Amino acid sequence: MEQNDRSVLKVRNLRTGFATPAGTVIAVDDVSFDLKRNEVLAIIGESGSGKTVTALSLIKLISTPPGRYFGGSIEIEGTDILKLNEREMESVRGKTIGMIFQNPRASLDPSFTIEFQLVETLMRHNRQLDRQAALEAARKALLEVGFPDTARVLASYPHQLSGGMCQRIGLAMVLACDPKLLIADEPTTALDVGVQAKILLLLKKRSRETGLPIIIITHDIGVVRAVATRVLVMYGGHVQEEGDVDEVLASPKHPYTQALIRSIPDPDAEQDAMTFIKGEPPNLLAPPRGCRFAPRCEHAVRICHEKVPAWREVGDRWVRCHLAETGVPQ
Ligand code: SF4
Numbered sequence: 001m002e003q004n005d006r007s008v009l010k011v012r013n014l015r016t017g018f019a020t021p022a023g024t025v026i027a028v029d030d031v032s033f034d035l036k037r038n039e040v041l042a043i044i045g046e047s048g049s050g051k052t053v054t055a056l057s058l059i060k061l062i063s064t065p066p067g068r069y070f071g072g073s074i075e076i077e078g079t080d081i082l083k084l085n086e087r088e089m090e091s092v093r094g095k096t097i098g099m100i101f102q103n104p105r106a107s108l109d110p111s112f113t114i115e116f117q118l119v120e121t122l123m124r125h126n127r128q129l130d131r132q133a134a135l136e137a138a139r140k141a142l143l144e145v146g147f148p149d150t151a152r153v154l155a156s157y158p159h160q161l162s163g164g165m166c167q168r169i170g171l172a173m174v175l176a177c178d179p180k181l182l183i184a185d186e187p188t189t190a191l192d193v194g195v196q197a198k199i200l201l202l203l204k205k206r207s208r209e210t211g212l213p214i215i216i217i218t219h220d221i222g223v224v225r226a227v228a229t230r231v232l233v234m235y236g237g238h239v240q241e242e243g244d245v246d247e248v249l250a251s252p253k254h255p256y257t258q259a260l261i262r263s264i265p266d267p268d269a270e271q272d273a274m275t276f277i278k279g280e281p282p283n284l285l286a287p288p289r290g291c292r293f294a295p296r297c298e299h300a301v302r303i304c305h306e307k308v309p310a311w312r313e314v315g316d317r318w319v320r321c322h323l324a325e326t327g328v329p330q
Contacts, residue, residue: 043218045235
């Protein structure tokens with residue numbers, strides 16, 4: 001986590017969770033990070049690590065029961081959005097923060113043409129635009145995401161288009177509103193490899209050319225390598241490691257990051273060398289008393305089972321591990 005006043009986004013000690021019949025689950029626990037212009041931050045971790053709840057928390061979609069914010073702050077360009085009411089948040093979503101979801105059709109309404117949806121969205125977020133100007137902006141946005149035949153796409157209904165096309169339209173819709181921050185939650189998981197590469201390239205290009213800061217939620221290290229400049233590793237609701245993407249992937253300091261990287265299948269290996277992380281993720285209704293990774297960690301010592309490691313800067317990155325200074329063998 002960098003302490004920098006040029007940050008577009010500052011998240012501090014964020015805690016969000018859910019009330020369940022069995023008790024309260026804190027799905028995002030004491031999460032802090034910054035994001036500056038031109039940065040693409042990948043948040044990675046297994047299912048249930050807290051990465052998607054972190055993304056939803058950033059656009060304040062956890063505020064209705066059973067979801068709840070238990071503490072912390074989310075500052076976007078100096079405004080703590082946790083202090084805004086729902087009406088104020090409606091103008092933040094889309095205009096200040098754009099969001100792309102895993103389901104390519106999630107942001108599209110099946111009963112309206114793409115033209116109607118793009119034009120309405122653009123006019124809602126920019127009241128200066130008349131219908132003709134909004135249509136022009138929609139055409140431009142479609143060209144930007146790789147549709148040369150904009151007339152055909154504009155006249156289509158979502159069910160007439162493939163999942164990959166819908167995802168690119170969703171991206172066009174978000175980018176045309178010119179957000180200050182873009183959050184993409186597993187944006188390419190449901191797409192084939194060719195479309196996936198196209199979407200990732202678009203995101204990277206936009207960030208490089210306009211400085212748009214992007215958060216991409218993924219469980220795919222290939223996506224991280226392709227697009228991110230920084231990476232934040234989550235496990236059991238805690239951030240476990242954060243740093244420059246090349247440095248973290250080349251020399252992970254946290255045993256969980258090491259295990260995650262080892263679990264990627266090696267296509268060149270003669271035998272099936274895929275290593276799974278043994279054991280199960282923690283039950284967040286009753287998380288382990290000490291380090292959340294301790295029951296699965298091959299390096300765990302006594303203190304790991306007794307005390308939650310502090311989140312602290314160690315050399316070129318931030319790590320939550322009792323052995324971070326001494327180093328754990330990889
Ligand atoms: Fe493993 Fe202990 Fe580090 Fe947790 S604190 S990751 S159990 S070595």
